[in-house]
Amino acid sequence: MANYLEVRSLSKQFGTFTALGDVSLDVIEGEFVCFLGPSGCGKTTLLRAIAGLDPQTSGTIRQKGRDVSALPPAQRDFGIVFQSYALFPNLSVADNVGYGLVNRRQNKGAIARRVAELLVLVGLPDAGPKYPAQLSGGQQQRVALARALATSPGLLLLDEPLSALDARVRLRLRHEIKALQRTLGVTTIMVTHDQEEALTMADRIVVMNHGAIEQVGTPQEIYRRPATAFVADFVGSMNFLAGTLMAPDRVRVAGVDFACPVQDGLAPGQKVSLCIRPEDVRVRDLPADIANRVPVEVAELDFVGAFCRATLKARATSDVSVTADFSSNLIRDLGVDIGTKLDIALPPDRVRIFA
């Protein structure tokens, strides 16, 4: 598949502050890419550079083979949706959606047909004569989406489009946007700080921190095989246990050795973190010879709905603790409560080691 967008060595300075440092990235035609990271990580800066709204200090951007690095936004090919919707409040929904069409000197009938089509597409067939203020937040964001798509841009840019909406609307729109994107096949970049959003919507996720890319990968790759401690921590929940690498496949934590996948890049003796996700901690049916067994005591139990998040203290040393997700079934079956003593295992294939 062809690269639709090629970003090479992009840097952006604000005075002495480096907002983006030497970022390179490819986006394939038709894919849905999410820029994910905490606020201030440079994800919006990267998006605005791609749009040409805040041009980069150095580096190149090619869109469909065309070097757009120095082009102003109006000469690039994209549609954009902002967190604030940026709908024109004094124009009707139909006029908003048709805003970019009117300028193309199409006849009125054609414009009206296209606007109606787009409003059907975003599920608001009757909203045309209304004004933005008469719509809910979710509806307004749909109108913004229709407006951005009206001119059939090759690239759709979404800047935190769901952040201003309440939780239920956000959930519904996630699916709608994803479905729409799949139907239209438009290459899409979305900026978000919400990992769940990124995981459910994106074909690929670009995790960013401090103006640099930490990892690029599918949601599964990002979640299962985080490339850096930052990604491991930022995406999903993760236990971090401080230890020392004893051998390429052994880590010592609080005097106890744990098996782990073979580490090539790290030298024995190095301080490392042993990481495991709470849902990967095993409790049930532990075989007698299971690796990485730890006797623990339940210190806290937080009800989260579908499951409980338990804080488990190692019985040997009280300064090592691990959180684990226990299903309601498990809690009932094992009679888990605060103070319960039990054994857990950290499956070596689920353990990740970061320097």
Place this chain on the structure above:
Amino acid sequence: MIDRTILRRATLAGAAALAVFGLASPAFAQKTRLTVYTALENDQLDPFKKAFEADNPTIEIAWVRDSTGVVAAKLMAEKDNPRADIIWGLAASNVGLMASMGMLEPYTPAGSTALNPMFLSGKSPQTWVGMDAYLSLVCFNTAEGKKGNKPVPTSWADLIKPEYKDSIVMPNPASSGTGYLTIAAWLQIMGEEAGWKYMDALHQNIAQYIHSGSAPCVQAAKGERLIGIGLDTRGASEKTKGAPLELVIPKEGLGWELEVTAIVKGTKNLDAAKKLADWAVTKKANELYAKTYPIVAYPGVANTPPNYPPNLEKVMVKNDVEWMAKNRDRILAEWTKRYDGKSAPKAK
């Protein structure tokens, strides 16, 4: 294209706005429009204009009238590109300064030989020609005087009596020409040393130095103050309107100033300006002046306006206009140092 369109629209809109509100001045092609700068009283303008235009039907007077200071400042600021054709009714001291700066077109009006020589600039041809004289005298509010049981003063010397403490207003010489001619007269009558000593004493009785030559008599007329030292014509006109005012001519004599006519150098309407200059020295014109001013340039036109004491010419001090001009900066600096700087509000 688009860029140009909006710029063009903006320019057009601006031009349209200017056209509507600015340049739509009527074009009276047949008459010569003479721009006359003046500090004459507002109510004099119309009769003067009508009388002149009746005799000169091809000329139309367009007045620019403001207080002496504003008109003088405007003339001086416009020096490099004069807008006035002629000055008709401005203090001689201001006009004299303009003459020395070469801002005037020398012209001896036909008939000016008939005038009292005191009213001529003395140059040949004349740089300016006088119309009338105004005086700086004392306005006394008799109603307030009766209330406070204060006698009517008869001399400058009376004014420093303690009974008038804080009851006198006079123009600030730094902001008013009348103020300057008042103190210049004292310095000339009494001599410099005695003059300053007199002002030191008078300062104790002054409630306020006002930024205007006409305001003191008006304030006295309205009972704001008991005594105002200032422009005579204003006092007389207030009295006509019903103010309980007495115009006092101090027996030591008083300061005076000429109002003059002068053609501005560079005028595009020189012929019309000369016609006005000629007309301004006629007996007819002087009879008009005499309706407001007790002393006019044309001898024998002595139609004393109402509310004036008779025979004013006798009490006018010997005024050395040149001395006044030469010493202006020095005297004002001295005056400011003595009275203006420390003139903290008396009341509190």
Place this chain on the structure above:
Amino acid sequence: MSLAAPAVKPGMSRDDLMMRGGVVLLAGVLLVMLGLPLWSLLAKGFEDRDGKFIGLANYVSYFSTPALFQSALNSLQVASITTVIVVPLAFLYAYALTRTVLPMRWLFQGISLIPIFAPSLLPGLALIYLFGTQGFFKALLGSGSIYGIDGIVIAQVFYCFPHATLILTTALATSDARLYEAADVLGASKRRVFFTVTLPGAKYGLISAALVVFTLVMTDFGIAKVIGGNFNVLATDVYKKVIGQQDFSMGAVVGMVLLAPAALAFLVDRLVQRKQVALLTARAVPLVPRPKLGRDLFFTLFCAAVSAAILTILGMAIWGSLIKYWPYNLSLTLDNYDFARFDANGWESYWNSVRMALGAAVFGTVLMFTGAWLNEKTRGFGAMRGVVQFLAFLPMAVPGLVLGLGYIFFFNAPNNPLNFLYATMGILVLNTVAHFYTVGHLTATTALKQIDPEFEAVSASLKVPIWKTFVRVTAPICLPAILDIAIYLFVNAMTTVSSVIFLYAPDTKLASVAAVNIEEAGTTAAAAALCVVIVLTSAAVKAAHLVADRFLFARLQVWRRR
């Protein structure tokens, strides 16, 4: 890290080129309207009377004159006292308008604006009727006199009150109700809420109001001249030098000195304003005051007292305009409104004023709003935009006398291609717009900052030229602010004196100038009458604005309704 990639020089779109061209044009216009005229006067400060360059000699002689130093102290004193009185007064009034349940709120709001509609002559005259030697309430002053610092301060308080109230009403109206709910929940006492939430929330408004009042007092000479007595201030010093002695060099020196504190004040204001932007969030919930008897009663009485004071001053002027001869013949007459008896131009100057005010409102609003938009929305181009911003801030600190004289020197220069404007209505319009540029520019900028910053990005992505979005979206959304600017210009054009007094021609004399002339001629009643006509005109225009706002624009602005 790869080798440093070559720096990108962003290309410019048509929009960018047009916007930059616009900013350059705007800078040029402001330079012609403001920068160059000001300079052509201030440069005289370095010349002697004959126009020879003498460096700083005038400044040396100025600073070695103790009397002038005293004036500077007096100016600071009057400005400080006025600020200290006006700001708390205006704060309480604004608080009442925004945070309490006030009966007839619209009336109190309207009354608070009256002083803006009045030429500065009006409070001066009214105070003489009230507290002068023959005044009705003379006894209240004891042995004191209205002529002097007391009179200046009272008149300045009257004159500055609406300016401060407007700023503080805006500041208090934009506070977030959620903060008060939080404080309530936390059980904070009323006192504590006031000091920890209300005051800090209005902090920037308070600073702005204080700076505006301070600058207004520093630069105004009208009030000091009429009622100042012997109390010399810098603005009257300029008057003495320029009008009394036609000494432009020293006038320029005092003008420059006067510029310093005012310019400093505005530097502070800019720093403060920059910080403020971050304070307001889009999600703030407007505060709707709930009735509370004790508080509401107190503030109703307070507002009634302040309104009564304002109305007394206006009422005195109206009454004064109807009497025959103060104080000796108090019978009533309408003769004073027959202006032809006092000024050759009669009512003509009034219509000139209306024409000029309309011109200034139309031309100024277009220039200020378009200019603010260009300066806000142009990408990059920081230096030139900085120049525009500086020029836009300048006029607030410039005394009108200085600007007016500068206009003569600049526009009347024989080699100036624009000198055809001189002595036309056009130059009065230009001068007035320049004189009041700062507030209009600030109003427009604030309004533009409040709308979504991404409109231009959206229209660029849709390939719609930026000016089209300006016409179709930005300007319509900002219509209320645009009308505010137009009204502000109209009202000030009706009352302005200090600058235009040098610039009117035979056909273009203005009512505000005529009022000053008539007053100087001693016909106080007629001057009061003309002031009253001016107040009523401005009030009528403002009332028409409110009515139109309510009925006409409501229909045009359906989109604002939820």
